[in-house]
Structure formats: structure tokens, C-alpha cells
Amino acid sequence: MALIEIRGVTKIFGPRPEDALARLRDGADKDRLLAETGHTVGLSDISLDVAQGETFVVMGLSGSGKSTLIRHVNRLIDPTDGAIRVDGADVLALPPRDLERFRRRKMGMVFQRFGLLPHRTVLDNVALGLQIQGVARAKRHDRAAEWLHVVGLDGYGDKYPAQLSGGMQQRVGLARALCTDPEILLMDEAFSALDPLIRSGMQDQLIALQARLRKTIMFITHDLDEALRLGDRIAILKDGVLSQVGTPAEILLHPADAYVEAFVRDVNRARVLTVDVVMKPPECRITSHSIDEALTQMRGSREAFAYVVEDGRYRGLVTRDALEAARRNRPDGGRTLREVTQTVPSVAAGTVLEVALPVTLESPYPVPVVGRDGGLSGILSRQSLARVFGEPANDGR
Numbered sequence: 001m002a003l004i005e006i007r008g009v010t011k012i013f014g015p016r017p018e019d020a021l022a023r024l025r026d027g028a029d030k031d032r033l034l035a036e037t038g039h040t041v042g043l044s045d046i047s048l049d050v051a052q053g054e055t056f057v058v059m060g061l062s063g064s065g066k067s068t069l070i071r072h073v074n075r076l077i078d079p080t081d082g083a084i085r086v087d088g089a090d091v092l093a094l095p096p097r098d099l100e101r102f103r104r105r106k107m108g109m110v111f112q113r114f115g116l117l118p119h120r121t122v123l124d125n126v127a128l129g130l131q132i133q134g135v136a137r138a139k140r141h142d143r144a145a146e147w148l149h150v151v152g153l154d155g156y157g158d159k160y161p162a163q164l165s166g167g168m169q170q171r172v173g174l175a176r177a178l179c180t181d182p183e184i185l186l187m188d189e190a191f192s193a194l195d196p197l198i199r200s201g202m203q204d205q206l207i208a209l210q211a212r213l214r215k216t217i218m219f220i221t222h223d224l225d226e227a228l229r230l231g232d233r234i235a236i237l238k239d240g241v242l243s244q245v246g247t248p249a250e251i252l253l254h255p256a257d258a259y260v261e262a263f264v265r266d267v268n269r270a271r272v273l274t275v276d277v278v279m280k281p282p283e284c285r286i287t288s289h290s291i292d293e294a295l296t297q298m299r300g301s302r303e304a305f306a307y308v309v310e311d312g313r314y315r316g317l318v319t320r321d322a323l324e325a326a327r328r329n330r331p332d333g334g335r336t337l338r339e340v341t342q343t344v345p346s347v348a349a350g351t352v353l354e355v356a357l358p359v360t361l362e363s364p365y366p367v368p369v370v371g372r373d374g375g376l377s378g379i380l381s382r383q384s385l386a387r388v389f390g391e392p393a394n395d396g397r
């Protein structure tokens, strides 16, 4: 179920947004509306679902409406039109007191400029949300110290923000947002002000944290690489209009329009895509234990080899030649299936193509992709790899 539902949200800035809304509906675009009425379209008819536990990235150039969108989720902004529901609750219908509670308990925000209070210690900054909730000093300090530990800032609690580097301040900002244990994290260009190396470290840290915490994260960035790295799904905004929503692979392989295509053109696909989007089911999977049964299972296959899976776990590859040779020799003590199963190069599910590519090119057989559970997730052939690298970016599906 979607935790955050955004339905037909339009936001127009200016003195008479209702009038401008009618013109927008009649087909006027952002530029024309501004020229003719002085109103700015922040968002135009946006509908989105963010699922529980996903990292949802909103990407677009400056002025495309990213901040306007995220501010609707905690209702720092009211829409001109449309509806927003969070965990089933109509955010626009919340009375002021409930709205305060909702913001404090359900969401944490991380901003680009850290937003730390300069005259409070790092520990007191992290504990701020709990203090507002009325949590006693000792308890909130304990919890704040735990979160400082999680973001790798043990021992910095007594310092003041100005004594920390930018990257460290942003980790304080993240710890502060997490300290109230909110279900939703809203991050508006949270890493954009950081140096590239620090930034990449913060991305790693967020990925590792998220693997553990499974928060619902709405992450805003103008940086495509960051979007592709962090997003389970990515929404691309242009001039307040949604161009596309999709997984990184969908966006790279099937850009919805010329705008998205121009964005993704220079991305190194091999670094972003994983074997999971390219692998195919194997033509033949041997699940039996004997040579005879294995040959029977191979009978319908067009290939001269098959992959052996024993009790759900991938074991290796057998060729039809080896199986038949083993059967011919049987009278004088034939060999078992295990003895004719050979080890071939394999890759783990989730491996990026950059790593899997040389393995696939050097292997005489399609490369098995082994899942975390040890099972055979699929196989990677040179042909399917060639398709990903060879096809034009927009193949119209």
C-alpha cells in the first residue's frame, strides 16, 4: 500500500491562483501563464504514490518544483488543487493541533543547509525533536547519543555545529531527523552542498542505514547520478510537470520523452544497471539427482548444457556430452550427477554490469546469477548484454 498518496496536485503561486488554475486547465503552460497573468506554476497535476519502505527520489533542474512537492507532504504548503494522503489520512483535513503532531511524530526533515541551531551543542541539536515532544532530558540525551553513534559521530555531542565540518554537520542533521524515529524522512537536496567525496560517503551511509531501518524516504536532488544511486524509484519533474516515474533501470532503458532521454544519454549504464535487469531464466534447469533423469530433463532443451539446482541451491553446469558419456560408462560403475557437474564462473545477484561484463565475455557459457539464498536467479548471456549496451536509449519499448 502507498504510504504517501499525491493526487492531482497543482500549485500556483500568485494573488489569484484560482483564476490561473482555470487558464492552466485550458491548456496554458508555465511560461504563458507567467507572461499573461503573473502567476507561477509550481506544480501541475501531479499524481504519485510512495510505497512504505521505499526510497523515492524526486529529480529535476532548479525551479522544476521539487521543493514545492515535498513541502506538500508535510503541508508546509497547501495545494491550489488536489489531495495528499499520508498513511490513509487526508493531510489537508488535519486540524492545526493534529497537523503539528503529525509533523513531529511521522516525519523527519533533512535540509540542504543542515539547519542546525548554532548555540546548542550537537547532542542538544539531535535531541531537539524529542525535547519538543516533552521527553525528559536524560532519556532524550541517551537516545541522541545512540543516533550520533549510528552516524559515526561518537564523542562529538559536546561540540557546537560550527566546530564540525560540513559533512559532519549533515550527519548531525540526519541523526536529528532520525532521533524521533519518524516513519517518513523528507530530504530536500540534503547532500547537495557537500563536496563530491563527502557526498558520496553520505550516500553510502544513507544506503547502509536504509537497509537496516527501512524508512520511507522522499529524497530530492538535481543530480541524476545521486538519483540513480539512491532511488528505488525516481520521479522526474520538468517545469512542474511529471515527465516519468520509474526504477533506475526503466528510466535508463526506456526514457518516456526527449527530455528524460537527454538527461540519461551520458549515463554509464554499466555502472548503474545490475545483472538483475538483464538476466533471463535458463533454458534448462536440472533438479534431479541422477544422470538418467537429468538427460530426460534436458530432452526438450535446445542447448547442449544445463544448470544444476539441488534442493533450491545452485550447484554448477552439466553438458549433454558429459551426461551421455557417463551413461555409456555405467556398466562398469557409472558416475553420479555430482561428479559430472562442473564449476563455471558465476556472479551474485545485484552485481553491476561493469563487473559482470568481463566475466560474461570470458565465460564459455552464459553466466549463472546466484541469489542471496544460493538459488539460481537467472543467467547472463552475451546477447542479452549486447542488447542493453547496443540499443538506442529510446527504443519505444
Ligand SMILES: Nc1ncnc2c1ncn2[C@@H]1O[C@H](COP(=O)(O)OP(=O)(O)O)[C@@H](O)[C@H]1O
Pocket (backbone or CB within 6 Å): 013, 014, 040, 041, 042, 060, 061, 062, 063, 064, 065, 066, 067, 068, 069
Ligand atoms: N513562495 C513562492 N512564491 C512564488 N513562486 C514560488 C514560490 N516558491 C516556489 N516558487 C516557484 O515555483 C517553481 C518551483 O520552485 P521550487 O519548488 O523551489 O523548485 P526546485 O525545488 O525544484 O528548485 C519555481 O518557478 C519557483 O520560482
Ligand SMILES: [Mg+2]
Pocket (backbone or CB within 6 Å): 066, 067, 068, 189
Ligand atoms: Mg528546491
